Amino acid sequence: MLQWAEMSEALRRTPLYDAHVAAGARIVPFAGWEMPVQYAGVVAEVKATREFVGIFDVSHMGRAYVVGEDAKKFFETLTPNDVSKLGNFQGQYSLLCNPNGGIIDDIIVYRVKQTEFLVIFNAGNREKDLAWLRKNLTGFDATLADRSDETCLIAVQGPKAIELLGESVAALPRFGLGSTTFGGVPVTAARTGYTGEDGAELICNLAEAPKLWGALVAAGAAACGLGARDALRIEAGLSLYGHEMDESVNPYAARLGWVVKLNKPADFVGKAALTALKTSEQNRLVGVTLPGRGIPRENYPIFADAGTESVGVVTSGTFSPTLQKGVAMARVPASLAKVGTPLQVEIRGQRHDAHVAPLPFYKNV
C-alpha cells in the first residue's frame, strides 16, 4: 500500500477523477495518469458504445495550438499529410515522422484558420511531441502554446452519439470542428473518434467538465474506461502508438501509407526516406483472427503455416466483445499479408491456427 501511495503522488488526475471514482470505476496508472480502466465492465461498455453511446475521459491527451503567420506552412513542412487541403475548422489524421521516416506520434491536425492550428496527440508522447514541435518551429513565424492542461477532452461515441449531441454537431462533416453547448456547458466539438463509431470529441473548460460528464450520463451515455476503448479501437483496426507504431516503424509498415502525400507541393520532414521506403520490401500490419477459441495478445509470436521460426508478432490483440472471438493486429512479411493467408499464433507455448483477416474487424461510421 505504501508503494501505491508513493506512486500515486507522481501520477496526475483529470478533473473528472472524482466523478470516475464516485461511479465505481477501477482506476489504473496509464501514461503518467490515474485513469479509469473500467466502470460496469469492458463487455458492457463495448456493447453500450456499439449500440447506443459511450463516453470516454481522454483529457490526458495532448492539445497544443500553433499560432502565427507561418502556422500553415509549419504543418505543411512538418507533417506528411497535406494540410493545404484543409479549410477553416477542418481536421485530418496525420503523423509526426522523423527524418528516417519513423513515426514519432500519430496526431490530428485541425486548421482553425490559416494562422491558427490545433494539434491533438497521445498522452504518453506529450513531452516528446512538444519538444519536437518546438525544435522544428525554429525559423517559422509562429508560436506554440501547450493547452493540454487548460481543458478537458471527452469522447462521445456510438450510433446515437450525434443524435444525442444535437444539430450543430450533426451539421459537422467528419473531422469538422465546431462550437455548441451540451447540458449548458459550452464546448468545442470535433467530429472524430477512436472506436469505429460516429461521434465527436468535446473540449470544455476544466471547471465545467464534471457538469458536462454528468449531463452526458444523464442523457443515457455509458461511462467507458480504457479497457473498452482499447477493445473498440482494435475491433475498428485503429493503430495505437507504442503498439502498431513507434519510431522504428514507418507509415507503410503501419497501414498508414495513405497519410503520406509524397506528391504534395511542400517538402516535409522524412520525405526522402519515405519516398525510398514506399517501394521497398516492408513488413505489413494485418488483421489476424483465430477460428478456434484462443485469444491473441500483444507480443505473441506468429508462424507461417508449419514454419519453425517465427515470422511476425502480434502488435495488439483482444477478445472482441462485438464479434465474440479473438482478434489481433500483427506485423508480418509482405508475402504473408494477403487476406486469407494461413498463419499460426503461439499462445502460451501452443500453436493455434489463424489467418489474415480484413481490417477493420468492425466499423460503423
Add this chain to the structure above:
Amino acid sequence: MGAKEKTKMSNIPSELKYSKSHEWVKVEGEIATIGITDHAQEELGDVVYVELPEPGRMLALDDIFGTVESVKAVSELYSPLSGEVVESNSALSGSEAALNDDPYQAAWLIKVRVKDTAELDALLTAEGYKAEIGE
C-alpha cells in the same frame, strides 16, 4: 453482471480454504473442489475464456493448471495442492460469465483427488485470505 464498486467487500465464504494466488478449495472426503475467488473475478473483469486440464492429469503444488482470460487480461491458475484431476467443469465452456456471477458455486473449475492432506493445512483460512487481499 451489474456495475461493481471498488469499495464493495469481496465475498469470502468462511467454510472454504484459500491460496495466496486467489484460488479457493473445498474439501469433501478425498476430493477437493477448486475455483477462483470473488476477489479474483472482480480483478479480472468479464471472463471470456477458460482453459482447464483434462481429467487424469497429475498436479503438483503450485503447478499451472489452466488459464482464465478476460477481454484485456490473462491470468494463470495455480494448483493450491497436489493430486489427480478427476473432473473439469465443462459447463463453463461457452458460459464463462458464470465465473463473474457465481465463482463459488456454478463456476467451480476442477475437482482433484487430494494426495497430501498436509498441504491443506498450509492454505489460508477465510480470515487469512481477507487479510491477504487487504480487506
